[in-house]
Amino acid sequence: MxxxxxxxxxxxxxxxxxxxxxxxxxxxxxxxxxxxxxxxxxxxxxxxxxxxxAGRPRGANGKPETETEKPFQTAFDIAPDLLNRLLAKQRDLPSDLSTNKEYLKDLGKKSAEKRKDSKS
The missing domain is CATH 1.10.10 (Arc Repressor Mutant, subunit A)
Incomplete structure (x- = not known):
């Protein structure tokens, strides 16, 4: 024994x-x-x-149960995208400025002119 x-x-x-x-x-x-x-x-x-x-049992996907994917998006997930779209609409800008070549063409032109005027 x-x-x-x-x-x-x-x-x-x-x-x-x-x-x-x-x-x-x-x-x-x-x-x-x-x-x-x-x-x-x-x-x-x-x-x-x-x-x-020892420890928390694993889920079906091999991750701990607490780290599973969210089944839906929360307001905090959606809010940044909606806010950007709303602001772009108010300023008459496209929602994704990085793809708009016309907007990017004159980007920085005004600030360069202001610097030129302030030096003169």
Missing amino acids: NLLTTNEAAKRLHVTPIRVRQMIREGKIKAKQIGRDYVIEESSLTAVKTYGK
Whole structure:
């Protein structure tokens, strides 16, 4: 009869000591409490399935459940694009200035003229 502490049992099952205590409370592992800790018979660990890594379970896509894609866009996702379109409309500008060659043609011309006038 080989006795183990919760820490030793946790290492053998590849789980945390907290999870071992949970399994003891659930009745999955037989143990005797001595003071604040438990003593576990090694033979009772063989009855328990070997668990995977400690931590949050992975989702179907392999990422933790908290990092899944949003099923919809929030107002904060949409607001910047809508704001740019609204401002462009008010100023009579195209919504995407980087593709408008006519707008880009004279870009900086006014500021260059102002600098020229201020130096004179």
